[in-house]
Amino acid sequence: MIILILSGGKSRRMGRDKSSILRPDGGRQLDHLLELAREISSEIIVSTNDPTLNLPEGVTALPDAVPGEGPLAALASLAARSNDSALVIGGDLFLLDSPTLHHLVEHHDPTAAATCYANRIDARPEPLCTIYSAPSLAAASHALASGERCARHFLEALAPQILTLPNATALDNANTPDELAECFAKLQHGVTLKTLNVLYFAKLREARGLDEERVASLACTPAGLYAELRFRHRLPLDIDSLRVARNGDFTTWDQLLVDGDELVFIPPVAGG
Numbered sequence: 220m221i222i223l224i225l226s227g228g229k230s231r232r233m234g235r236d237k238s239s240i241l242r243p244d245g246g247r248q249l250d251h252l253l254e255l256a257r258e259i260s261s262e263i264i265v266s267t268n269d270p271t272l273n274l275p276e277g278v279t280a281l282p283d284a285v286p287g288e289g290p291l292a293a294l295a296s297l298a299a300r301s302n303d304s305a306l307v308i309g310g311d312l313f314l315l316d317s318p319t320l321h322h323l324v325e326h327h328d329p330t331a332a333a334t335c336y337a338n339r340i341d342a343r344p345e346p347l348c349t350i351y352s353a354p355s356l357a358a359a360s361h362a363l364a365s366g367e368r369c370a371r372h373f374l375e376a377l378a379p380q381i382l383t384l385p386n387a388t389a390l391d392n393a394n395t396p397d398e399l400a401e402c403f404a405k406l407q408h409g410v411t412l413k414t415l416n417v418l419y420f421a422k423l424r425e426a427r428g429l430d431e432e433r434v435a436s437l438a439c440t441p442a443g444l445y446a447e448l449r450f451r452h453r454l455p456l457d458i459d460s461l462r463v464a465r466n467g468d469f470t471t472w473d474q475l476l477v478d479g480d481e482l483v484f485i486p487p488v489a490g491g
Contacts, residue, residue: 220246221305222256266293290370294359309347313402319389333379401443416481442472
């Protein structure tokens, strides 16, 4: 089985190359993923359009045949190179661990078009920690040609085998500095279930349809909590447009949460 690590994105929201980010232990994110991949297979390919990316000996770079088209372009490029199945790993999975990958491989159904995990919040399939069969990889080019750009829609159309994550937060990704801080907080402080009280105002109250609620969350920071709530309830505002208060006082987005905290996400004042 081939391991394909996706490192071809432009990381506009992060503002820097995610594969080169240093983790709390001082290691590079890409090297962390390569170490995990080596436990599964000796054939490792990194999808990248960056000719300056420093790859270790024995790891192959694979440019996208159609740059800028996202993960499906990487799948199509791999299909043009190989007739083997592949375990595809997103480069922004800072919490991915060895047990999660081994569980996926051990429970993989070789007769299925794909084997993946369910997202811990909405239970839909996660496309960027998935084993794709060779025919499914080949189908990516046809999906691109038909206008499909969403990797999750593509995966759902394959009717994949869907597993439950053994480590609930292992596929929490990071696309922004706030999300990265949340991932690093989980790595450094661990993950515990917290019961939190959340108050909504203005546009968020309209979108949520209520003033407040008690929520169970695995988040470590207000940024992580808002990311969970926004994903679950399709809240309309970016975190950059909000302020946050914790237990009655304004706080930073990377402040550590404790069980029982009250959080208020405050939208901008209309006309302000």
